[in-house]
Amino acid sequence: MSALVAGARAIAADIAAGRVSAVDVCREALDRIALVNPSLNAFNLVTDERALDRAAQVDRLRASGGTLGPLAGVPIAVKDNMCVRGMRTTASSRILDSFVPPYDATIIAKLEQAGAVIVGKTNCDEFAMGSSNENSAYGPVRNPWAADRTPGGSSGGSAAAVAASCVPLALGSDTGGSIRQPAAFCGVTGLKPTYGRVSRYGLLAFASSLDQIGPITRDVGDAALALQMLSGPDPMDSTAAREAVPDFMAALNGDARGVRIGVPRAFVSEGVDASVLAAFDAALDTLRATGATLVDIDLPHAKYAIPVYYLVCTAEASSNLARYDGVKYGYRSPESNQGLKTMYSKSRDEGFGPEVKRRIMLGTYVLSAGYYDAFYLKAQQVRTLLKQDYDRAFESVDVVVMPTSPTPPFRLGEKTDDPLQMYLEDIFTVSVNLIGLPGISIPCGFVEAPNTHGTDRLPIGLQCVGKMFDEATILRVADAFERTTEWSQQRPPL
C-alpha cells in the first residue's frame, strides 16, 4: 500500500510522471479494501470493474500524450448519499436499498472530470443522521484505531477508508459535524466548506439549510486540492454560490504569522473529556509557535447550539424525507393493497430505521400547529443570536479554534439507547452549520485507552473555523499546524 499512503497529490504526480500506472494504483486500493473491509465495514459497495476500467482510461490518455487532470488516477471513495449514475446509492437506508441513480451529482462529474477513479460507496449513518455510524441499515463501521469503537458519523465509512489507507481521498457530507467528527475520530483531515461553496445537486438532502459536501484526506494539502476541484457555482443548485474560488493551494505558505485565532475558553471548558482538553491546550501552544496570535473570545449562545440544531435539522428532514413514499423510487411495502395512505405509511415504517423515524417525528412535531412558534421559530431566532456571536468574534479574529468533539471515539453501543446523549456529542460542530461557516478538523493528539488485550491509541481532533468563504485561512492555519506536528502521519495498526 505504498502508493496509497502517499496521498492524492503524490499519487497524481507519480502517475503523471509515469512512475506508476493508474491501473496498478487502482489494484492496490481494491486489494487493500478487500483486506480490511471485512473487519471495518466501511464500504457499502466496491466497484472493481468500473474502477479498473476508468483507471485504464487514465493510462491510455497518458500514453497518447493527453492532458491529465489534477486527480488523474487517484482512487476515491464516495459517501453513499451522493448519486453516481448507474451505481447503487442507498444512503445506508433500507428504503433506498435498490436505488440506482439515473444521473451524476455535480461533484461526481467534477471529480471524474479531474481524473479521479471512484472505487466504491462508503457506509454512513442512514440519510447522514447520526454521530457514530451505528444508524446504518448495513451495520456499523468500526474505527480503524480500535475495533470496538465508533469511527464517528455520519461519514464514518469515508473517514475509516482514508484512515485505513484504502483511498487517499473520500467525500463526506456535513450537516452538523458529519465530516469533521469522523475525521477527528479516525485521525484524518476533514473539511466542511462554507455553505454554498460546493454544489449539492445529487446529494440526498437531509437538512437543506445545513448540508454541505467536503473532502476527507490524509493531509491539509490534499483537502485544499480537493476543495479546488469541488468548488464553484452550478446551474443545477440555486444555493451554490457564485463567489470567486481562490487558489487554495497557494494559501498554504507554511506558517500562521499574523493570523489572529479566537479561543472560546468558557464554551470549551464545560463537559469536555480531560484528554481532549489536554490535547487542545497543547495545540494552542503549537499554534502560537506557528506565528499566530491567540485571543480570548466569548460565544455566549454557543451552548444553545444543540437544541437549535436538533429543532432546525429535524424540521427540515421531516420535509425532505417526505419524498420517500414508495411511489417514485425505493422500497414499497408488500402489504400495500389496502389503499394509498396505508401504502405510504407502511412503506415508510418498514423502510426507515429508528433514528430517521425519530427525527421525522420530532421535525413533524415542531412544525405542527401550536408548536411552531415555541420550538421552530424560537430555534431560528436563537440561530440569529448565534450568528451575531460569531460576527462579533470575527471583528477581532480571523479564525476560531475548539476541539472537534468533546470526547475521544466512544464504544459502539455506548450511546445507542439514549438519543439525547448521542446528540450532545455534536456540541462543537453544529454551530458552524447553523451559520454556514467553513470548518476543518485535523489530528492534534492521541489518548491511550485500555481494551480487552492491551491498549488502543484513540485520535483527537482540532477544529479551525473560518469566516464565510475564507477556507483559505483555515487551510493555511491547519497546514502550518500539520507541518509542526506529526499527528497526521500516524497510521492505525491494521
Add this chain to the structure above:
Amino acid sequence: MSTPLTIADVERIAALAHLELTEEEKHVFTKQLADILSYAEQLQAIDTTGVAATAHVNAHEAERDDEMRPCLPMEEALRNAPDGAPEVGLFRVPRVIG
C-alpha cells in the same frame, strides 16, 4: 418545565408524517421525544424579542431565468419506481377511489 407527551400525541404526529408505527415504537418515541423536547425548552429562557428568524444563510440571490433545459428521459425517470408503467408514462399506486 418538561414537555408532557402522550401516546395520543405520538399517534397524531405519526399520522401527519405518514408513519405507521408499531406499539413498541410508539412507547419508545413517547419517552425519547419528551426527553429531547424538554431539553430544547432551555431556549425559552432566552429573550428573543424583536430578533429576526434565520431560516437559511444563503449569501446571494438564488433566482435564475426560467429556461427550457434538457431533462431525464421518461423511461429513466421511471426505472426506479416500485411499480412504474413506462408504456403509458405513469407511476402506478394502489386504488385511491373505491
